[in-house]
Amino acid sequence: MSIPSYNGRFGAHLLDERNTRFSLWAPDAERVDLEILCDTQLPMHKEKGGWFVLEAPCGAGTQYRYRIDGEISVPDPASRSQIAGLHAPSMVVDPNAYQWRHPTWSGRPWHETVIYELHAGLLGGFHGVEAQLAELTELGVTAIELMPIGEFPGTRNWGYDGALPFAPESAYGSPDDLKHLVDTAHGHGLMVFxxxxxxxxxxEGSHIGRYAKSFFREDKQTPWGDAIDLRRREVRDFFIENALMWLQEYRFDGLRLDAVHTITERTFLTELAQRVHSTVEPGRHVHLMLENQKNQASLLGEGYAGQWNDDGHHVLHTLLTGERQGYYVDYHQGATEKLALSLSEGFVFQGQLARHGQKKHCGEPSAHLPPTSFVLFLQNHDQVGNRAFGERLVSLADADALRAATTLLLLSPMVPLLFMGEEWGTHRPFLYFTCHQSPELAQAVREARRREFCEFEPFKDMSLCERIPDPNDEATFTASQPDFQCCLDPRHGEWRAFYRHLLGLRRREIVPRLPGCRALGADVLGEGAVAAHWRLGDSSILRIELNLGGQAVPLADHYAHGRLLFASQDMEEFHEHHGKLPARMARVYLVAPDEQR
Structure with missing residues (x-):
């Protein structure tokens, strides 16, 4: 079986073994030359619409740059490989060179998804990630999700500072190394997002504004500056071609689109989903996810399988930790009621006026969506790494309450996401790190990072601010590397066994019943305590009783008993709490149709 490649308009594409077509959209350039091997310059042909095109006698492995108006040499913005880093020449890649071992892999249906988010650099690059796949499969994970891997400055970065989105980060490995990782994951039955x-x-490192100013729009601003102008056909195609490359050439099983609330054109999102689903082979499972603070539920009916549910995380976090600063302020008041709403309808904010730092309506009604439309998590790169000191929940919350919340995470019908190290209760932080070569930029990032926490009361003390780790210091990166040896410690082994057991229950008892699942509502039992109900696809009812508070709470006497699937603490220790749900405990029941009242 041949693996299809996606030959879009942008970048360098092999025509045959000895010839390559180069194409650059540079509407603000008068002249563009193709520089090959740093000693040959070939003038490119200017075509309508600002395109410069050339077919040149060179093949895979050729290193090249574009010379703009005789003034500056830049890498290809659609470079497929930067073998020596961001500021080095680009390299022509043969997308068909890799020989796939599992070419007939067609993915897995969305309802089977259990996501494990990871940072490839912290694990030692693509080969390092590959070494963890067997352990993750045994744990019960069904999908790994890589944080962004587009070429970024230096060798250490979260990935959101990428400048060349078509080129896998050279510090992690080659394009074929990445394909080998995806291929190996498929051999384990794992999806890769x-x-x-x-x-x-x-x-740092993007030169598009020099020769294509209209790639951006000055009238719309984002947290990173001028918005990308996705009204333009060429700009849309640049990113759509990128999505199709990852899905076709690299055989990724899905994409998570970062912070789409900062994308000014909603129609781009719908078009991207349509192009993806109409291009991939029939019968192949490909899933698209969103991060979207606007809570646009309607997008989840337009080709997107799910959205990261920040609302669900935020309300669980404030109940677990008591934190109420920053964006948690919108979730702390009435937290129990908001948790019940999230379990019943997905989003907490469905059109209300207030949200932290905003004075506008946020969200759309979401009760009509299936629970699997929402990706639930207790930790992820943002919610850990955007803390000043990168603390994990195991350092912030009561252990029994955390076990109860984890029970909800792994046994509810929502799609669960774990963040690397969470499953063994690591205390290692996940910090924000960079590797900027410019001292001025490194200093600006360091100062901005410290300013970011000024609104938090503890950081009014400037001495504490000064202790926030410097993102550009290599020690910050090293401190964030997972401590795999801790799994040998019995305390950490207990956490891992806990996760493995719950994921085994999910696989056997919940996943087969998820198609057709609908939420039935959630009852508030007391402060920090709820009972949520879902009707599963086989008409049985899943009930999760969760008490994150410090006091036992009474249970309604009309609840059908059902079969106990799991209790987060030993039930025998709480016999005196008959008719009550003990503090910091979760219980999960499955009620068969003939047991329902």
Missing amino acids: LDVVYNHFGP
Whole structure:
């Protein structure tokens, strides 16, 4: 079986073994020359619409740059490989060179998804990730999600500062190394998702504004500067071609689109989904996910399988930790009622006026959506790494309450997401790190990072601000590397066994019943305590009783008993709480149709 490649208009594409077509959209350039091997310059042909095109006698492995108006030499913005880093020449790649071992893999249906988010650099690059796949499969994970891997400055970065989105980060490995990772994951039965950034370029290494000013629009601003102008056909195609490359040439099983609330054109999102689903082979499972603070539920009916549910995380976090600063302020008051709403309808904010730092309506009604439209998590790269000191929940919350919340995470019908190290209760932080070569940029990032926390009361003390790790210091990166040896410690082994057991229950008892699942509502039992109900596809009812508070709460006497699937603490220790749900405990029941009242 041949693996299809996607030959879009942007970048360098092999015509045969000895010839390559080069294409650059540079409407603000008068002249563009193709520089090959740094000693040959070939003038490119200017075509309508600002395109410069050339077919040149060179093949895979050729290194090249574009010379703009005789003034500056730049890498290809659609470079497929930067073998020596962001500022080095681009390299022509043969997309068909890799020999796939599992070419007939067609993915897995969405309802089977259990996501494990990871940072490839912290694990040692693509080969390092590959070494963890067997363990993750045994744990019960069904999909790994890579944080962004587009070429970024230096060798250490979260990935959201990428400048060349078509080129896998050279510090992690070659394009074929990445394909080998995806191929190996498929051999384990794992899907592979990729986090992609279509809302901005990083502060270093992108030269598009020099020769294509209309790629951006000055009248719309984002947290990173001028918005990308996705009204333009060429700009849309640049990112759509990028999505199709990852899905076709690299055989990723899905994409997570970062911060789409900063994308000014909603129609771009719908078009991207349509192009993806109409292009991939029939019968292949490909899933698109969103991060979207606007809570646009309607997009989840337009080709997107799910959205990261920040609302669900935020309300669980404030109940677990008591934190109420920053964006948690909108979730702390009435947190129990908001948790019940999230479990019943997905989003907490469905059109209300207030949200932290905003004075506008946010969200759309979401009760009509199936629970699998929402990706639930207790930790992810943002919610850990955007803390000043990158603390994990195991350091912030009561252990029994955390086990109860994890029970909800892994046994509810929502799609669960884990963040690397969470499953063994690591205390290692996940910090924000960069590797900018410019001292001025490194200093600006360091100062901005510290300013970011000024609104938090503890950081009014400037001495504490000064302790926030410097993102550009290599020690910040090293401190964030997972401590795999901790799994040998019995305490950490207990956490891993806990996760493995719950994921085994999910696989056997929940996943087969998920198609057709609908939420039935959630009852508030007391402070920090709810009972949520879902009707599963086989008409049985899943009930999760969750108490994150410090006191036992009474249960309604009309609940059908059903079969106990799991209790987060030993039930025998709480016999005196008959008719009550003990503090910091979760219980999960499956009620068969003939047991329902």
